[in-house]
Amino acid sequence: MFKKLLLGSVLALGFAGNASAETINILMEGVPDTEFVKQLVPEFTKETGIEVNLEVVNYAEMHTKLVPQLVAPKGSYSAIVVDFYWVGEFVKAGWMQPLDDRIKADNIDTSVYIPALMDLVGQVDGTTYMLPFYNYAMGLTYRTDLLADPQNQADFKAKYGMDLKVPATWDEYLKQVEFFTRDGMHGVVNQGLRPDPIAMEWSNYLFANGGEYHDANWNPTLNNEAGVKAVEQYKTMIDKYGPVGSASFSFDEAFNVMAQGKAYSYITYNFFRTAYDDPSKSAVVGKVEIMPVPGPTPEQGGSLNGAWGWAIPKSSPNPDAAWTFLKWVESKEIAKKRALAGGSPTRTDVFDDPDLNAKYAYYPALKQMLLTSHNFPVFTYTPQLVEVLGRELSLAVAGEKTASDALAAIEAEMAELARKDGKLK
Numbered sequence: 001m002f003k004k005l006l007l008g009s010v011l012a013l014g015f016a017g018n019a020s021a022e023t024i025n026i027l028m029e030g031v032p033d034t035e036f037v038k039q040l041v042p043e044f045t046k047e048t049g050i051e052v053n054l055e056v057v058n059y060a061e062m063h064t065k066l067v068p069q070l071v072a073p074k075g076s077y078s079a080i081v082v083d084f085y086w087v088g089e090f091v092k093a094g095w096m097q098p099l100d101d102r103i104k105a106d107n108i109d110t111s112v113y114i115p116a117l118m119d120l121v122g123q124v125d126g127t128t129y130m131l132p133f134y135n136y137a138m139g140l141t142y143r144t145d146l147l148a149d150p151q152n153q154a155d156f157k158a159k160y161g162m163d164l165k166v167p168a169t170w171d172e173y174l175k176q177v178e179f180f181t182r183d184g185m186h187g188v189v190n191q192g193l194r195p196d197p198i199a200m201e202w203s204n205y206l207f208a209n210g211g212e213y214h215d216a217n218w219n220p221t222l223n224n225e226a227g228v229k230a231v232e233q234y235k236t237m238i239d240k241y242g243p244v245g246s247a248s249f250s251f252d253e254a255f256n257v258m259a260q261g262k263a264y265s266y267i268t269y270n271f272f273r274t275a276y277d278d279p280s281k282s283a284v285v286g287k288v289e290i291m292p293v294p295g296p297t298p299e300q301g302g303s304l305n306g307a308w309g310w311a312i313p314k315s316s317p318n319p320d321a322a323w324t325f326l327k328w329v330e331s332k333e334i335a336k337k338r339a340l341a342g343g344s345p346t347r348t349d350v351f352d353d354p355d356l357n358a359k360y361a362y363y364p365a366l367k368q369m370l371l372t373s374h375n376f377p378v379f380t381y382t383p384q385l386v387e388v389l390g391r392e393l394s395l396a397v398a399g400e401k402t403a404s405d406a407l408a409a410i411e412a413e414m415a416e417l418a419r420k421d422g423k424l425k
Contacts, residue, residue: 023051024078024321027065029308030056032271033134036338037329044328050321059083070095075315079322081133082309084120088380088421090311096129097312102323103128112332112347114370120378121309130309131330132346134271134338137373138204138293138304139365140173141258141273142166142265145287146180155179166291168298170208173265174233180264181241188237189263191254192247192397195390200304200376202393204267204293205230207374208302213414214377218423220411223404231396231403238397247397259284267293269306270366271344290362292369301372307346381417388413 028034034056041052057065063086069075070093082090090096103110110131113122117132146152147164156164160175167173177187191197206213211226221227238247243257251268258266259275259282275281276288293302310330312322328334332349339345339356350356351367360366377385388410396406418424 021049021051022318022321023053024318024325025053025055025076026079026081026325027055027057027062027069027077028081029059029062029083033308033338033343036341036343039341040329040334040337043334044325047328048324050324052325070313070315072315074317075313076317077313078316078318079325080311080313082121082130082311084307084309084376084378085382085386087121087124087130087309087378088382091124091129092380092421095313095315097314097316097319099128099131099312099323106327108327112349114346114348114351114367116305116370116373116375117307117346120305120375121307130311131326133308133310133330134344135346135370136269136271136306136308136344137366137369138200138267138306139270139273139290139369140167140265140267140293141276141288141290142176143180143284143287144289146264152179167294170294170296170302173294177237177241177265184262186243186257186263187241187265189249189254189257189266190234190238190242190246191249191251191268192238192394193250194394195387197250198393198397199386199389200306201267202230202234202389203304203374203376204302205234207304208293208295209233210296210300212374214418217425218418220414220418222414223407223411227407228403231393231406234393235397235399235403247394258288261287270369271342273362273366274342274360289365290369291365292372295372301369301374303369303373305370305373305375377414379418379423380421384417385414 034054038054041054045051066080069077110118110122110128113132117135121130121132122128147166153164156179159179164176167176179187181187191201206227209226209230211224211230212221214220243262246254254266255268255272255275257263261283270290273290277285279285295302310326312319312326316322332347335345335347335350336353336356339350340359345351348367351363357363376382392401392406392410395401396403415424
């Protein structure tokens with residue numbers, strides 16, 4: 001996903017070598033994890049003799065560039081990366097090669113992946129189409145120095161009758177947001193831009209209240225107490241506790257508010273955590289930490305999951321070479337190197353690696369976030385659902401619709417899309 005933080009327009013990565021050497025082409029998004037792959041690819045070429053061309057574009061261009069190659073009998077991309085938004089569409093269209101036979105033949109252990117990520121960008125209906133590439137689960141980033149301040153602790157205790165500490169529940173967090181909105185400080189900053197930023201961020205509010213998008217039979221379950229509370233809380237955050245204009249912020253603008261020290265908290269993608277400790281981007285170095293979004297109880301998490309997966313299209317001109325690359329890039333050794341550089345891993349053995357835990361003290365929190373995160377609805381019409389969410393949630397935030405009316409509209413259109421996809425009978 002990572003739709004707004006762009007690292008530039010199209011880049012090409014090629015490697016000198018034998019002109020007759022096999023070459024694989026891969027279309028990727030301009031995000032940090034792509035850069036970490038780019039830095040390591042020369043090792044792959046040296047080991048295998050296979051050259052790699054990475055075509056790196058912004059998110060808005062990817063789907064448009066991919067589809068003509070996927071529908072062709074023989075396309076130009078040997079391997080692709082797939083956002084969870086597209087999984088339902090790509091599988092239903094038959095554009096991705098099943099990987100199970102290759103996995104079995106090479107004895108690849110896919111149990112090392114976080115289970116929720118395999119559900120999101122790995123297996124579909126029991127068939128493996130992808131290997132999870134990187135995750136962009138969302139977590140709560142918060143100011144540790146504000147929580148540790150003795151005066152803040154005394155004042156919070158006097159006002160709420162409870163200790164000021166890392167929030168264990170969503171209600172406890174909401175009290176902290178209210179408390180820290182004072183003296184020019186905002187309790188929270190939100191990414192309210194439609195459609196994607198608000199839809200993704202609001203999903204955490206839904207899960208934090210114990211809500212879900214649908215039941216086991218794909219009946220929408222939004223227009224209820226949990227859903228209404230989530231919309232009303234989101235609107236209050238923007239209107240009362242956040243900076244002016246946050247209803248139109250994407251994640252870049254919201255991150256900048258937090259990184260400039262003007263907010264206590266921000267629910268955002270976990271890959272932003274390292275940026276808070278970068279002096280060139282942050283005025284709060286050493287003062288921000290990340291945790292799973294609190295849920296209705298200490299045992300329940302409220303974080304939204306998100307991820308990309310590696311796949312081999314059926315139109316791949318050289319699928320065997322592409323599989324050689326996928327095995328290499330997702331090996332423990334290379335996944336660890338990507339993570340050490342600041343990447344967002346998907347393997348449990350990488351999260352448990354002592355070197356990574358020594359370098360990044362917050363790794364246990366990231367692992368817990370993924371283990372307790374919730375997946376967004378994945379079906380053929382996921383992108384259309386995001387558009388509906390963005391429209392209706394924005395109307396509710398603007399006061400043009402009640403929370404219940406907005407959720408009723410989302411449910412109606414979601415049910416229609418699920419029925420069209422054969423999910424809802």
